[in-house]
Amino acid sequence: MIFIVVKFPVKPEYVDAWPDKVAPFTRATRAEPGNLWFEWSRSLEEPNTYVLVEAFQDDAAEAHVTSEHFSAALKTMRPMVTRTPEIVSTTIEGATGWSRMGELQIDQTPPG
Incomplete structure (x- = not known):
């Protein structure tokens, strides 16, 4: 699996519009064969x-x-970013998706 994280520093005047501006890219990428996930978040x-x-x-x-x-x-x-985005791109051998976090296991069994 190829795993990528990119930080996009957006100009203040575009920050609220960013999700709408990148929505066509997001939809098209999610529809690509071989895309496992493509998720945006905003830094706290x-x-x-x-x-x-x-x-x-x-x-x-x-x-x-x-x-x-x-x-x-x-x-x-x-034109919407303040500088070149930062990226981490790596191949994770043998991985095919998300794994469950071993350090914080939550029992999903309903009571009864």
Whole structure:
């Protein structure tokens, strides 16, 4: 699995509009074969920063970055960010999705 986290530092005048501006990119990416997830969050410490957490099957990342919607999204985002986004991109061998957190197990069995 290819796991990616990107921090987008958004100009204050665009921060509220960001989710709507990137919505076409989000929808298109989620529909890609091999996309496992594509989720946006907003930083609590830096309210003008959006954090994107995404994952792809190993063979799907190249198709993503060469897609028309990826290219269009870069053009949309470029004037709205204050600097080059920061990224962590890595391959996690053998992973296919989320795992349960071992340190905080919650019993989901209904009482009875």
